Amino acid sequence: MTLALPAAEAARELVEPVLREAVARLDPLTARVARYHFGWADSDDRPCAGGGKALRPTLAVLSGRAAGADVERCLPAAAAVELVHAFSLLHDDVMDDDPVRRHRPAAWTVFGRSHALLCGNALLTLAGELLLEQETPGCAAAARALNEAALSLMAGQALDLEFQGRDDVTREECLRMSRCKTASLLACACSIGVTAAGGPASLAGSLAAFGAEAGLAFQLADDLLGIWGSTEATGKPVLADLRTRKKSLPVVAALTGPTAAGRRLAELLARPEPLAESDLHDAARLVEEAGGRAWAEAETGRRLDAATRHLDEADLPADVRAEFLHLARFIATRDH
Template sequence: MATTQQETNSGSDAHEALSRSRAMVDPALRSAVDRLPTRMQTIVGFHLGWWDEHGNPIRADRGKTVRPAMVLLSAAAVGGDPAAAVPAAVAVELVHNFSLLHDDVMDGDVTRRHRPTAWTMFGSGPAILAGDALLSLATDVLAASGHPEATSAVRVLNTAVLSLINGQSQDLAFEDRRDVEVTECQRMARDKTGALLGCACALGALFGGARNGQVARLRSFGERLGLAFQHVDDLLGIWGDPALTGKPVFSDLRTRKKTLPVVSALNSGSPAGQRLAALYFSDQPLSGSDLARAAELVSVAGGRLWSQKQADELLTRALGDLRAAEPVARPAEELSALAHLLTHRDH
């Protein structure tokens, strides 16, 4: 399908916003990490792509840093100064990476962004402790910001962290169950991914001096976008190009994860869904041909199309929340561009 000029402009807006956010947030993020004990600094800096396992500087993929950008844009969208929201952006990025360090250990993932995961280089215990250190540091960054809304912001962040942990707990529990319902999986994803994106927008609004109702609208925008993002991420976990995702093809199927398209397919009541269940719940490891067959069955059972439609519908509702917040035009355009970028990756 040909790319329209509007889509090209939207993508350009999104990347410009991400680049501007990184320039504003990176110095403060590095300053925060510098406060960690030396061993924790080494692990965190390796995970963030700043240096190798010996502490030698490298140039590595550091991710898009979407969440900090959403904090700064949300502050601007309510008429505030994005620079005042930098501590909130740093806190959200620290929490996000706390979750990634822990997730990699729990999921047994050996690569992230085309590099070894931290636990494979330093051990699972040290990687978990590094994640714990980031979580503590995030709260301290907010509390020490001196912003009038700092106390409220800490509570907003901690509420999101509890949701995130609950979502991850449910995700792990699903591994031992055959009867996961679609609504359960959606709640899990909303907690695991939507809560922190919603928190990012809410914190930006708070630090930007939002009017009554704007915080709630922007939080809802982020939460819906987060769930849409998870649908897309789950699709990429099956059909994504390893060159883009940094993970092996069929990575989520290989570990028999109960992702959104998989759970939809398993609950479809279709012959393809039944054959998928027979494969997924067998005691034998899934070979290369089994993985390809499982991916095909997810698609035939409707899971792939369902997740794509859900992502599109959630994006539409998220953008409705954004408009209802009556935002400043330019940052609203950039938030919309970011939303499209997150939900229209190659899948």
């Protein structure tokens, strides 16, 4: 998915040179893995057009604008958040044994697990470097906030791995995992520009709360796409999350409800053998019958409402408020 939004286009164009300069500092082997992962080069290191959707840098730049900071001053923070995101994708794909990322072979399938892990480590470390080399108290505080988000993200991945081996995961546990794994870095992206510019803590707090709720809406939308999204939208096979029996939010909502469909879904997912295509379609239907889809869609709306309320707490310039809101609605209402 590309964010076809002017703010995202602008942020991507501004942040990419900062990311490229940072990657160029790495040892040649690791820089090559990073160029591939970011979509700047193919597996033979030939330049190619590509790249992620730059959602987090866009939010970080907006966050700086919320504090009245020059866009230029927000770029290290915007790039740093994207580096932490890239780190998590590189590592998660290794841990989850996931061979596809953004419609291409995941970096580990091209360069091996160790080099993908090392590249992730290097990008995580570079993120701190970009902020600390600014040598301002605001950027040191931003580095701290980003560290905290990274720790939360790791805790979320640890929970995700643990859930794979359990059949009694509750909806609350699943929401907590999503809060850690997805929402905390988005919360950081929405507030880091304020922190880096030395803006008021209350503004950073409101924007972080906005980002956390928008982040949950994002994860809910992602989980809905993971079942009902097209390959074109997700870059994965249809019904991808059911194939891997992922404990996604709609699935857990269906399993933990009191319905007969939920019980049949549990039986189906507990089968030891691989699921056939027809089983996958049955599973999707059962998630829907058990109310998992309706709950996830309604919950997405509730999270967006909560996000909007936090945005209203912050005294934002009208254009910044409108762009934040636009982004939150956009990421939570992707086609699925």
